[in-house]
Every structure is written in C-alpha cells, then in structure tokens.
Amino acid sequence: MYVSSPGQPAAARVFPIEQLIDFITRAYVAAGMPPADARSTAELMIEADLLGSDAHGIFRLPMYIKRVRSGGFNRQPNIRIERETASTALIDGDNAMGHLVVRKAAETAIAKAKATGVAWVGLHHGNHAGAGAVYARMPLAHGMVGIYGAVGSANHLPPWGGIEMLLSTNPLAIAVPALEEPPVVLDMATTVASYGKIKARAQRGEMMPEGWMMGFDGKPLLDPKRSGEGFLMPIGGHKGYGLALMIGLLGGTLNGAAMGRDVVDFNADSSSVTNTGQCMIAVDLAAFGDPTEIRRNVDRVAREMRSAARMPGADRIRVPGEESHRRREQHLTHGLTLPAPLLDILARLADELAIAPLT
Amino acid sequence: MYVSSPGQPAAARVFPIEQLIDFITRAYVAAGMPPADARSTAELMIEADLLGSDAHGIFRLPMYIKRVRSGGFNRQPNIRIERETASTALIDGDNAMGHLVVRKAAETAIAKAKATGVAWVGLHHGNHAGAGAVYARMPLAHGMVGIYGAVGSANHLPPWGGIEMLLSTNPLAIAVPALEEPPVVLDMATTVASYGKIKARAQRGEMMPEGWMMGFDGKPLLDPKRSGEGFLMPIGGHKGYGLALMIGLLGGTLNGAAMGRDVVDFNADSSSVTNTGQCMIAVDLAAFGDPTEIRRNVDRVAREMRSAARMPGADRIRVPGEESHRRREQHLTHGLTLPAPLLDILARLADELAIAPLT
Numbered sequence: 006m007y008v009s010s011p012g013q014p015a016a017a018r019v020f021p022i023e024q025l026i027d028f029i030t031r032a033y034v035a036a037g038m039p040p041a042d043a044r045s046t047a048e049l050m051i052e053a054d055l056l057g058s059d060a061h062g063i064f065r066l067p068m069y070i071k072r073v074r075s076g077g078f079n080r081q082p083n084i085r086i087e088r089e090t091a092s093t094a095l096i097d098g099d100n101a102m103g104h105l106v107v108r109k110a111a112e113t114a115i116a117k118a119k120a121t122g123v124a125w126v127g128l129h130h131g132n133h134a135g136a137g138a139v140y141a142r143m144p145l146a147h148g149m150v151g152i153y154g155a156v157g158s159a160n161h162l163p164p165w166g167g168i169e170m171l172l173s174t175n176p177l178a179i180a181v182p183a184l185e186e187p188p189v190v191l192d193m194a195t196t197v198a199s200y201g202k203i204k205a206r207a208q209r210g211e212m213m214p215e216g217w218m219m220g221f222d223g224k225p226l227l228d229p230k231r232s233g234e235g236f237l238m239p240i241g242g243h244k245g246y247g248l249a250l251m252i253g254l255l256g257g258t259l260n261g262a263a264m265g266r267d268v269v270d271f272n273a274d275s276s277s278v279t280n281t282g283q284c285m286i287a288v289d290l291a292a293f294g295d296p297t298e299i300r301r302n303v304d305r306v307a308r309e310m311r312s313a314a315r316m317p318g319a320d321r322i323r324v325p326g327e328e329s330h331r332r333r334e335q336h337l338t339h340g341l342t343l344p345a346p347l348l349d350i351l352a353r354l355a356d357e358l359a360i361a362p363l364t
Numbered sequence: 365m366y367v368s369s370p371g372q373p374a375a376a377r378v379f380p381i382e383q384l385i386d387f388i389t390r391a392y393v394a395a396g397m398p399p400a401d402a403r404s405t406a407e408l409m410i411e412a413d414l415l416g417s418d419a420h421g422i423f424r425l426p427m428y429i430k431r432v433r434s435g436g437f438n439r440q441p442n443i444r445i446e447r448e449t450a451s452t453a454l455i456d457g458d459n460a461m462g463h464l465v466v467r468k469a470a471e472t473a474i475a476k477a478k479a480t481g482v483a484w485v486g487l488h489h490g491n492h493a494g495a496g497a498v499y500a501r502m503p504l505a506h507g508m509v510g511i512y513g514a515v516g517s518a519n520h521l522p523p524w525g526g527i528e529m530l531l532s533t534n535p536l537a538i539a540v541p542a543l544e545e546p547p548v549v550l551d552m553a554t555t556v557a558s559y560g561k562i563k564a565r566a567q568r569g570e571m572m573p574e575g576w577m578m579g580f581d582g583k584p585l586l587d588p589k590r591s592g593e594g595f596l597m598p599i600g601g602h603k604g605y606g607l608a609l610m611i612g613l614l615g616g617t618l619n620g621a622a623m624g625r626d627v628v629d630f631n632a633d634s635s636s637v638t639n640t641g642q643c644m645i646a647v648d649l650a651a652f653g654d655p656t657e658i659r660r661n662v663d664r665v666a667r668e669m670r671s672a673a674r675m676p677g678a679d680r681i682r683v684p685g686e687e688s689h690r691r692r693e694q695h696l697t698h699g700l701t702l703p704a705p706l707l708d709i710l711a712r713l714a715d716e717l718a719i720a721p722l723t
Contacts, residue, residue: 092482123482124482125647164683166682167678191606191610240599247684258658261657266668293454293486294619294620302620302623305624309530311523317581322525
C-alpha cells in the first residue's frame with residue numbers, strides 16, 4: 006500500500022493502466038456515480054494520460070471529485086439526443102460529467118457518418134471533458150477523420166485590443182487516419198503558451214520569451230511571476246483571437262451553450278452549472294475515395310514532412326500526433342508513471358473517500 | 365476612355381461594380397471562356413474586391429488570363445460530382461477556373477445541408493480560387509454556417525524545424541450568420557504575415573518586427589529585403605505548422621488533390637495542371653435550434669467582444685468580418701477604386717485581348 010510519510014521522501018511510481026482505471030472508477034463510485042459511468046470516465050481520463058496530456062488525466066481527479074460531491078455534476082444524468090437530422094444531432098448533456106457527454110457526441114457522429122458520409126454533432130449542458138485528442142481520435146478506428154472543438158472552461162483571453170477576459174483558449178483537435186504511419190493528430194489551444202508552461206517558468210525563476218504573454222498595458226510581459234497582470238497571447242495575434250471566437254461560436258453558441266460573459270470558471274467554481282458546449286465532426290474517408298489510397302497518401306505527406314531538410318540545430322521534424330502515439334504504445338506496455346506529489350494527493354483523496362488507495 | 369500616357373501622371377479612379385464585372389467577363393470571353401463561366405468568374409473575383417481582399421480580385425486578372433491563354437485552365441470543363449453520399453460529395457473540377465469549381469462545391473454543400481443538416485464537399489482538379497471568405501459566406505444567405513479550407517497554390521512554409529518549403533499558407537475561412545450584426549467571418553492564412561505585407565515594408569525601407577519571418581539559419585529575419593533567405597512564420601510556431609498541415613490533408617489529400625511536394629507553384633508556372641484541392645462545409649442553423657435565437661446569441665457575443673474594456677491605445681475592438689462587411693456595403697454603393705498602376709496593367713491587357721478598355 007502506498008503511504009507517504011514525512012520521514013521518508015516520496016518517489017514517483019509506475020502503475021499498470023488497469024490499476025489506475027480501477028482506482029479512478031472506485032473514486033467516482035464512492036462519490037456517487039453509477040459504476041458504468043464511473044468506469045467510462047476513468048477510461049477517458051486515462052486515455053489522456055496515455056497520450057501524454059498529463060494535465061487532463063488522473064491529475065484532474067481531485068478537482069472532478071470535488072465537483073461531483075458538491076453537486077456541480079449531475080450524477081444520474083439522462084444524456085440524450087434532443088434534436089436530430091440525418092447527419093446532425095444536438096445532445097443535451099444534462100450536466101453530466103463532460104467526458105460522458107462528448108463520448109456520446111462522438112459515438113453519435115460516427116454512427117451517422119457511417120450512413121451519410123459526414124456528421125456534425127453539437128452538445129450543450131456538458132462540462133470540461135479533458136483532452137480534445139481523446140475524442141477527435143475516436144472516429145479513426147472507423148476509417149474516419151475526427152474533429153473536436155470546445156468552449157474552454159474558463160475565460161483567459163480578451164478579444165484582440167481588449168483587456169477583458171471574454172474568451173477561453175478554445176481548443177481544436179483534428180485527427181486523420183494514416184495507413185502505416187501513426188494517425189496525424191493536431192490538438193491545440195489557440196494561445197501560444199499554456200498556463201502550465203508559464204507556471205513552470207515561474208517555479209524555475211526564469212523569464213518568458215516575448216510573445217507568450219501581453220500585459221494589460223499592451224506591452225510584452227516577460228516575468229512569469231507577474232502573469233496576473235496580463236493575458237496569454239493568442240497565436241498570430243488577432244488571428245488566434247478570431248480562431249478562438251469561431252470555435253466558441255461553433256462549439257458553444259450554435260448549441261445554445263455558454264459563450265463569452267456567461268462562461269463559468271470551472272476551476273474557481275465547483276458547483277454552478279457550466280452549460281459547456283462542444284462539437285464533434287466525423288468524416289468517412291470512403292465517401293471521398295478508396296480509403297486505403299487516401300491513407301497511403303496521408304503516409305506519404307507525413308513522411309515528406311519528417312524527412313524535410315532541417316534547420317541547423319533541429320534534431321528532428323515532428324508530425325503532429327506521432328509523439329503522443331509513441332507515448333501511448335509505451336504506456337500501454339510499461340504503465341504510467343505518477344509523480345510523488347500527485348501520489349500524495351491521490352492518497353489523501355482515497356482517505357477522504359474511504360476507498361482503498363493505489364497500491 | 366482610360367488612357368495612360370507618360371506625359372500625364374495616372375490617377376486612381378472609381379468604377380461602378382457592374383462595369384468591372386463586365387470588363388472581366390469580356391476579357392475571359394476574349395481569352396476563350398464561355399460567356400456564362402466568364403461572367404461567374406468575374407462576379408466571384410469582384411466579390412473579393414468588395415470584401416476588401418484586393419489581392420484576390422481584379423488585380424489577379426492578368427495572371428489568370430495568362431493561364432487561360434497558355435492552356436493552364438480547361439476552358440470547356442465538365443465540372444461534375446464524381447462521387448456522393450447523402451451529405452458529402454467529391455467534385456472533379458476538370459481543371460476549370462478555380463472559382464467555378466469552388467462555387468459548385470459551395471452550391472452542392474448548401475443543397476445537401478438543406479436536406480440533411482450538414483454537408484462536406486471536397487474537390488480535386490481545381491485551381492486557385494481567390495478569397496476564401498467569398499465561398500465561406502455563400503451558405504450565410506441560406507441560414508447556414510460556411511467553412512472553406514484550401515491547399516494554397518504555392519509552397520511557402522516548411523514543416524516546423526525544417527527549411528524545405530512543403531506547405532502552403534493553407535487558408536481557412538469560417539462564416540457564421542448573425543441577426544442584426546454583420547456575419548462573423550474569419551478568413552485567415554496560417555502564417556503571421558503575408559508576403560504582401562513584407563513587400564510593402566521592403567518598398568518603404570522598413571524592418572519587420574520579430575516573428576514575421578525566420579531565416580533558414582533558425583534566427584529571426586528582420587530585413588524584408590532578405591526575405592529570400594527565410595520563410596514566413598506560421599502562427600504560434602509549431603501550431604500554425606500543424607494547422608496548415610491538417611487543412612492541407614482535409615482540403616487536398618482527402619480529395620486526391622496535390623499536397624506537399626506535388627503542389628505546383630501557380631505563380632511561377634502558368635501551364636502545368638495544379639490539381640488544387642479545396643473543401644466546403646455547410647451547417648444548417650435550423651438543425652441545432654431556433655435559427656433566430658442562435659443568430660441573436662451570435663449578435664450578443666459579437667457585441668460583447670466589441671464593447672470589451674480596451675487596452676490603452678486601442679481605438680476599437682473588431683469582430684472578424686465586420687470590416688469587410690462595411691467595405692462591401694460602401695463599395696456596392698460608391699463603386700471600387702482601382703489604383704493607377706493597376707489601371708495601366710488592365711489597359712495593356714485590354715489592348716492585348718483587343719477588347720474595349722475600362723472607360
């Protein structure tokens with residue numbers, strides 16, 4: 006059994022995947038979620054860890070559990086298709102755990118795209134759902150492209166020229182299947198740097214490069230300890246603002262979900278209903294040509310990028326998604342390493358919930 | 365009649381829209397295009413001018429005419445749906461003028477989205493089609509969102525870490541209808557600056573800010589006169605590279621169109637078949653809720669952005685598309701101003717084609 010004691014320095018440890026899924030499942034069940042929903046959420050969270058999106062995996066468990074326990078999530082939701090056409094659906098998430106709602110949207114999009122070639126499924130009354138790549142990748146196994154867009158769960162970005170935080174770093178994830186190559190998967194927020202990166206610089210006492218943050222005075226902000234005096238820079242300045250706005254309109258406003266001033270800060274408020282909106286698109290390769298030939302051409306393009314002449318000092322050129330694909334394979338074989346501070350937090354959580362800890 | 369003579373300095377002149385459309389139509393007919401195709405292309409080119417995308421309007425006529433005359437375009441194309449499902453189509457552009465092929469894709473997407481809520485139409489054997497916003501805006505009149513993605517017509521961008529130009533600045537345009545507000549329309553390339561902006565700096569003898577271009581040595585390139593020694597920076601560094609790659613896979617590879625090394629430089633080569641790929645998506649608001657209510661919420665979000673607290677020195681906050689909407693209204697009423705050097709070029713073109721010049 007894992008016990009952290011002050012006398013003995015804690016160490017990172019490696020866990021088999023199934024053990025982590027089991028732990029998360031037990032935590033949610035203890036917090037009042039039905040076992041099947043608890044298990045699904047656990048799998049989707051660990052999928053983020055597998056892909057290397059640590060900040061969206063088991064790391065989030067204490068925060069999610071807090072929200073479940075304080076009534077911020079509906080523990081007995083009726084996630085349902087509220088409205089549909091041959092190739093679209095609007096899903097009412099009934100304020101369920103966000104992962105469950107987006108999974109339903111992805112499954113619905115895949116089923117409809119099988120029948121009509123493409124499907125666009127929007128949702129409202131959802132919640133924070135973790136890593137976009139987890140959902141964008143779901144159509145891959147069906148020979149489809151997956152696209153995911155979301156209204157983020159806290160406003161960190163002003164419109165370009167403004168200082169009022171009206172937008173989130175609304176993420177976009179796009180996954181395209183290849184043949185022999187890993188799928189090409191882009192999962193990006195619309196800001197140059199993430200708050201995680203900035204916090205890490207602050208901890209190391211390092212300055213930030215110009216272009217990561219801008220002060221409310223319109224000047225570059227370089228000291229990460231002063232991050233409260235400015236905002237994350239959108240990629241390409243006004244372009245990133247525009248992209249965050251459009252993703253927000255498509256993921257939020259089109260679905261009757263929160264967008265702009267009515268976005269609830271999910272991190273600061275664990276009980277208000279967020280009415281988070283997301284959208285999922287699935288596109289069947291077979292609608293556009295011979296799927297094998299299309300995949301072979303995706304391979305060719307990926308290999309062209311990787312083998313391009315390099316800049317001095319560049320050790321390699323990456324194709325989006327290849328690194329997370331490699332990590333996923335490694336983690337499935339060798340397990341996931343959890344750092345000591347996280348193990349401490351999870352041990353305390355197990356104690357609070359009166360469940361067996363990770364052993 | 366407009367005549368440029370060396371003794372008398374040329375001046376910019378204002379023309380009614382219909383006169384410009386008529387001139388372009390006559391030019392294409394003289395170059396061998398059927399009158400209906402010539403007229404459609406003229407309207408789509410002038411639509412770019414109306415929206416303020418001067419670089420994609422009548423300015424391009426000499427280059428397009430050169431390609432028509434040298435056999436780079438098929439003057440008698442059979443633009444047809446090669447493959448379709450209820451909500452998708454793949455269009456074979458038969459190497460027609462690009463504008464005609466994308467218009468066909470947009471019309472097909474609108475018709476299919478009326479029936480099934482959403483449609484995704486890809487095309488191959490197309491060509492350069494000008495401003496993406498022209499096509500993304502087409503579904504607006506039908507109460508739909510429009511999305512346009514394209515493989516650009518020349519590779520200007522290496523993959524991140526590389527120095528080999530394997531990607532174009534693949535543009536993305538998204539248009540969302542509002543109620544009383546102008547539609548929200550984003551039309552962006554995936555690089556921070558355009559070559560047009562860089563040429564303008566070089567002409568004025570000014571340096572570029574850091575972040576516009578990077579040298580092949582991996583260092584910031586600040587002198588616009590040395591632009592041949594580096595490349596345009598993608599927005600957000602590796603993120604913009606990823607976005608350009610994904611738009612290229614969706615607009616090109618999915619449709620069996622050129623992408624990566626096989627992209628033909630449209631500017632340098634006026635006779636090779638480009639096999640350009642583009643895609644159009646149309647999404648019916650009515651599939652997701654009461655269209656009026658959705659549009660009202662788009663209004664609200666647009667107004668929130670515009671009225672956000674401003675940074676010192678920022679005179680206003682723009683919502684993407686409002687400026688081009690305003691210009692379009694003004695130009696429709698007051699006509700379009702063509703600068704003197706362009707008038708000279710068009711006068712010479714009229715002479716070459718033996719058609720009546722702009723008067």
